[in-house]
Amino acid sequence: MFILLAALQIAALPTTPTAASPGPPDPFACPQADAPALAQRFAATLRQAEGGDAPAMAQVGGRYVMGCGVAQDPAAAMRWSRRAADAGDAQGMLNLGMFYFQGIGAEANIPEALRWLRAAAEAGSTRAMVNLGMFLETGQGVAADPAEAARWYRRSADAGEPLAMQNLGMLYLNGQGVPRDDAEAFRLIGRAAALGEPMAMFVFGMLHADARGTARNEAEAERWIRRSAAAGFEPAVQALAARGQPAQ
Numbered sequence: 001m002f003i004l005l006a007a008l009q010i011a012a013l014p015t016t017p018t019a020a021s022p023g024p025p026d027p028f029a030c031p032q033a034d035a036p037a038l039a040q041r042f043a044a045t046l047r048q049a050e051g052g053d054a055p056a057m058a059q060v061g062g063r064y065v066m067g068c069g070v071a072q073d074p075a076a077a078m079r080w081s082r083r084a085a086d087a088g089d090a091q092g093m094l095n096l097g098m099f100y101f102q103g104i105g106a107e108a109n110i111p112e113a114l115r116w117l118r119a120a121a122e123a124g125s126t127r128a129m130v131n132l133g134m135f136l137e138t139g140q141g142v143a144a145d146p147a148e149a150a151r152w153y154r155r156s157a158d159a160g161e162p163l164a165m166q167n168l169g170m171l172y173l174n175g176q177g178v179p180r181d182d183a184e185a186f187r188l189i190g191r192a193a194a195l196g197e198p199m200a201m202f203v204f205g206m207l208h209a210d211a212r213g214t215a216r217n218e219a220e221a222e223r224w225i226r227r228s229a230a231a232g233f234e235p236a237v238q239a240l241a242a243r244g245q246p247a248q
Contacts, residue, residue: 030068042069049080057084058091065104078105085116093120094128110141121152129156130164137167137176146177157188166192166200173203173212186213193224201228202236 031041042063048056061081064073078099084092097117100109114135120128129152135142137149150171156164169188172181186207192200205224208217228236240246 030063030066035069038069040069049083052087054084054087054089055091057081057087058089058095061092061095065099074099074105076105085119088123090120090123090125090128093117093123094125094131097128097131114141121155126156126159126161126164129153129159130161130167133164133167137171146171148177150177162192162195162197162200165189165195166197166203169200170203173207182207182213184213193227196231198228198231198233198236201225201231202233202239205236 031038033041042060045056045059045063049060057080061077061079061084063069064077064080066072078096081092081095081099085096086092093116097113097115097120099105100113100116102108114132117128117132117135121132133149133152133156134140136145136152138144150168153164153168153171157168165188168178169185169192171177172179172188173185174180186204189200189204189207193204201224205221205228207213208224209221210216225236225239229240
């Protein structure tokens with residue numbers, strides 16, 4: 001029985017986005033193609049950027065980070081992303097925020113990262129809303145404010161961002177920044193799980209096992225935990241291993 005999962009601390013699970021998280025087009029994701037095709041795509045995007053296309057500028061910045069169709073060049077990534085941001089492009093602003101956070105093309109600078117993430121969020125980037133919410137939730141580089149984090153997660157979730165649904169659901173589950181509400185947590189985390197978030201799948205299984213926000217259902221608990229493990233979420237893999245079961 002998966003009821004043993006109740007012993008795990010749901011509040012301690014990570015809320016860090018992963019590369020596999022669904023959401024808006026990711027400029028750091030390199031398309032699947034052979035090297036000549038990637039180089040041709042990069043050249044075409046670069047021509048658009050040089051012609052003043054702000055979204056193309058942001059994409060060029062992302063390609064330089066990944067070395068996608070071009071040699072990696074963090075300084076060029078920063079330069080093109082800044083041009084995009086200065087032109088009002090939300091993705092360019094998001095790029096800058098993450099570059100300053102990770103120290104790509106410039107010294108790591110959390111206050112500057114937060115400034116650009118907030119600008120991107122206010123310009124409508126749902127992924128920036130999630131990242132800003134995570135800074136506010138954890139208090140990294142800013143005073144912790146889970147209530148404001150919840151507001152940004154909600155804006156992003158309402159726009160269809162699965163990671164925001166997951167994170168907002170976790171706040172409801174733990175009563176952080178919002179009143180504790182297991183039913184709302186179950187609804188939001190279930191939506192994120194259905195959209196492919198591996199952590200949400202695992203927590204959704206735990207909620208079925210622990211009868212939080214729903215009636216206890218061991219079959220559904222096992223089904224969602226298996227889906228999470230198949231997606232590579234380590235706590236789900238470990239939960240299955242503890243029962244002597246493979247992830248697949």
